[in-house]
Amino acid sequence: MRTRLKGRLNLIEVSHLTKKYGDNIAVNDLSFTVEKGKIYGFLGPNGAGKSTTMNIITGCLAADSGTVKIDGHDIFDEPIEAKRAIGYLPEIPPLYTEMSVYEYLRFVAEAKGVDRGEIEDQIKNVMAETEITDKKKRLIRNLSKGYKQRVGIAQAMLGNPEVIILDEPTVGLDPKQIIGIRELISSLGETHTVILSSHILSEIAEVCDYVLIIAHGNLVASDTIENLSVNYTGKSTIKMIVKAPEGKLRMALDTISEIEEYSFEQPELHPELLNVKITIPRECDIREKLWNTFVEAKCPVLSLETESLSLEDVFLMLTRDPEPDELYEDEEDAAPSAAKACAPTDHIVGAGKRNVDEDGGTDESDDESDEDDGDKYTSLFTISDEDKTDKGGKN
Amino acid sequence: MGAVYKKEFKAYFSNMTGYVFIAFILLFAGIFVSMTNLRGGYPNFEYSLGTISFTFLFVVPILTMRVLAEEKRSRTDQLLYSLPISVPQIIMGKYLAMLTVFAIPCGVMLLYPIILSFYGTVAVLTAYSAIFGFFMLGAALIAIGMFMSSLTESQIISAVLSFGALLLIYLMSNLSSLIPSTAAASYISFAVLVLALALIVYVMTKNYWAAFSVAAALEIALSVVYFTRTAMFEGAVGKLLSSLALYGRLDNFIYGIFDITSVIYYLTVIVIFVFFSIQSVEKRRWS
Numbered sequence: 001m002r003t004r005l006k007g008r009l010n011l012i013e014v015s016h017l018t019k020k021y022g023d024n025i026a027v028n029d030l031s032f033t034v035e036k037g038k039i040y041g042f043l044g045p046n047g048a049g050k051s052t053t054m055n056i057i058t059g060c061l062a063a064d065s066g067t068v069k070i071d072g073h074d075i076f077d078e079p080i081e082a083k084r085a086i087g088y089l090p091e092i093p094p095l096y097t098e099m100s101v102y103e104y105l106r107f108v109a110e111a112k113g114v115d116r117g118e119i120e121d122q123i124k125n126v127m128a129e130t131e132i133t134d135k136k137k138r139l140i141r142n143l144s145k146g147y148k149q150r151v152g153i154a155q156a157m158l159g160n161p162e163v164i165i166l167d168e169p170t171v172g173l174d175p176k177q178i179i180g181i182r183e184l185i186s187s188l189g190e191t192h193t194v195i196l197s198s199h200i201l202s203e204i205a206e207v208c209d210y211v212l213i214i215a216h217g218n219l220v221a222s223d224t225i226e227n228l229s230v231n232y233t234g235k236s237t238i239k240m241i242v243k244a245p246e247g248k249l250r251m252a253l254d255t256i257s258e259i260e261e262y263s264f265e266q267p268e269l270h271p272e273l274l275n276v277k278i279t280i281p282r283e284c285d286i287r288e289k290l291w292n293t294f295v296e297a298k299c300p301v302l303s304l305e306t307e308s309l310s311l312e313d314v315f316l317m318l319t320r321d322p323e324p325d326e327l328y329e330d331e332e333d334a335a336p337s338a339a340k341a342c343a344p345t346d347h348i349v350g351a352g353k354r355n356v357d358e359d360g361g362t363d364e365s366d367d368e369s370d371e372d373d374g375d376k377y378t379s380l381f382t383i384s385d386e387d388k389t390d391k392g393g394k395n
Numbered sequence: 396m397g398a399v400y401k402k403e404f405k406a407y408f409s410n411m412t413g414y415v416f417i418a419f420i421l422l423f424a425g426i427f428v429s430m431t432n433l434r435g436g437y438p439n440f441e442y443s444l445g446t447i448s449f450t451f452l453f454v455v456p457i458l459t460m461r462v463l464a465e466e467k468r469s470r471t472d473q474l475l476y477s478l479p480i481s482v483p484q485i486i487m488g489k490y491l492a493m494l495t496v497f498a499i500p501c502g503v504m505l506l507y508p509i510i511l512s513f514y515g516t517v518a519v520l521t522a523y524s525a526i527f528g529f530f531m532l533g534a535a536l537i538a539i540g541m542f543m544s545s546l547t548e549s550q551i552i553s554a555v556l557s558f559g560a561l562l563l564i565y566l567m568s569n570l571s572s573l574i575p576s577t578a579a580a581s582y583i584s585f586a587v588l589v590l591a592l593a594l595i596v597y598v599m600t601k602n603y604w605a606a607f608s609v610a611a612a613l614e615i616a617l618s619v620v621y622f623t624r625t626a627m628f629e630g631a632v633g634k635l636l637s638s639l640a641l642y643g644r645l646d647n648f649i650y651g652i653f654d655i656t657s658v659i660y661y662l663t664v665i666v667i668f669v670f671f672s673i674q675s676v677e678k679r680r681w682s
Contacts, residue, residue, distance in 0.1 A: 055473070058473075058476070058477040059476055059477060060472075060473045060476040060477055060680065061680055062680045062681045079479075079481065080479045080480070080481065081479075083477060083478060083479040084479045086477060088473075088474075088477040090470060090473040090474075090477075092470045092473075094469070094470050094471040094472075094473050094474035094475075095469075095471065096402070096406070096469075096471060097469070098406065098409050098410055099402075099405075099406075099409070103405070107398055107401070107402045108474070108478070110397065110398035110401070111398035111399065111475075111478045111479075111480055112478060112479060113479060155474070
């Protein structure tokens with residue numbers, strides 16, 4: 001299968017894609033390329049245009065303008081050739097529930113034009129890879145959600161497509177199933193190019209090589225996970241509670257050259273206090289300096305804590321809504337707690353791995369109400385138990 | 396296409412739908428054949444067939460209601476779109492699967508004239524040509540039902556739409572005789588039709604000027620023709636409506652005429668509605 005990855009470097013070229021639903025712009029002038037042999041993560045809040053983009057790439061939806069080329073074939077002009085290179089699992093697995101697993105896979109294999117002689121072998125292989133061989137004769141209707149998802153992935157793998165596109169493959173699964181699916185995706189990445197959409201950051205961090213962050217239909221970041229954390233998290237934030245008038249505080253802060261930016265906020269309950277937020281480069285540690293400066297200025301420091309931007313913060317920063325709508329207000333609510341719960345920076349890359357064991361507690365809520373946007377958001381800020389205790393300690 | 400055809404055909408027999416459809420037709424065929432041919436003593440199987448064709452009103456919606464609506468509801472249409480097969484292939488696969496299911500009771504009915512011939516002289520060829528006409532009528536109605544199914548994602552709405560359309564077609568030959576045949580009446584009916592068309596244009600394009608210019612252009616053309624060649628409008632609406640009377644064409648076959656124009660007529664209806672279904676499914680991708 002590796003040999004198939006030779007040839008053209010850019011497997012998918014998306015340029016200036018725009019899609020409107022009435023007056024609502026779902027995807028706005030989106031351009032990116034996907035190279036062979038990597039796992040791409042498509043990240044964005046609900047309603048950002050992830051599914052719309054994936055539907056357009058796979059030919060399920062027509063764009064208003066822009067082009068999509070898959071392995072050199074335009075999805076609109078040469079749909080058959082382009083679709084041959086794609087295996088797609090939409091958000092809701094497209095399963096014929098009255099068919100058995102084998103019948104279903106056989107139908108997909110035939111529809112994909114797999115050679116007659118190869119059909120049996122291919123079905124056998126994908127069933128083995130997705131571990132559904134023992135469910136072969138069961139009706140899809142009677143399978144659990146995790147197995148349905150596996151059947152959906154098996155379907156996408158048939159016909160050995162160059163690229164496999166998975167739209168939120170772990171939504172609504174239990175923690176054990178999530179781990180299973182993630183492992184499956186990682187192993188898929190060894191032989192295929194995979195595009196995976198998710199709003200669960202730890203998942204993206206664990207599985208993907210490269211991240212595309214999309215918000216309000218725009219591509220706001222596209223980089224490797226390592227670069228994202230360096231480029232966007234090169235700063236630390238210090239949060240302080242100080243008892244001082246604003247003018248005095250400004251004078252004190254202006255004497256420290258390392259400070260890039262600062263802002264104040266007056267807590268409602270204690271008007272005599274000020275919440276200060278200071279941004280500094282990551283490598284600096286100015287806590288001592290700050291302390292001394294405030295002591296000299298006779299401003300009592302009541303609290304001081306450092307935070308680093310994590311992938312969660314990068315995500316929130318990039319996807320912040322200029323005009324918050326209803327959906328977004330949910331997110332604003334969630335933001336402070338997420339920011340507080342942020343782990344130290346070294347957490348970013350390994351976030352998912354560290355979470356594997358503890359995933360249970362957080363992701364289960366996802367399982368219970370996968371239709372509920374609010375709950376999806378809690379899963380967005382999945383944190384390890386360790387981090388939760390940190391948070392508890394701080395409060 | 397082959398894969399869709401096979402899948403669809405199997406699907407009719409993995410649940411009740413296919414069995415109910417076939418049983419219904421054969422049940423009514425049995426009832427009418429025993430009434431007309433066995434008890435009444437008529438050797439003409441085709442007479443019973445004319446009555447049996449009435450069951451299409453109920454059985455065609457059973458066959459067609461889920462064919463495209465269910466795909467949309469369960470989101471399996473996304474799978475079909477992402478597979479390397481074109482929409483015309485999908486629709487043709489589904490349509491041919493339905494025709495195959497429908498061919499089963501028709502095949503059983505081929506035996507009836509032979510059974511009857513044991514007890515008297517039966518014009519077997521006439522009976523077979525009538526069964527062929529019956530099949531063509533059914534095929535045309537199934538195409539219409541499939542189009543109705545493409546319009547909605549609810550099986551119930553799809554069934555009701557198909558039933559309504561089929562009932563209208565069934566009553567069409569009677570309705571067309573009710574319409575006054577004077578030229579003025581035809582002129583007014585066409586004028587109203589043009590306004591309805593303009594309304595559809597407006598709903599589809601949301602463009603006021605497009606709808607207005609369509610309406611204006613057609614109304615002017617209509618008026619010019621009406622005032623210069625009034626005779627063309629005599630009974631025109633009646634003719635238009637009776638051209639939509641699919642059931643009327645079956646009578647030719649029943650009276651022993653193998654009518655090529657009717658065959659072409661049915662084929663045209665099939666092609667048009669299969670085409671409409673393809674367009675309707677393609678349109679979903681644009682919305």
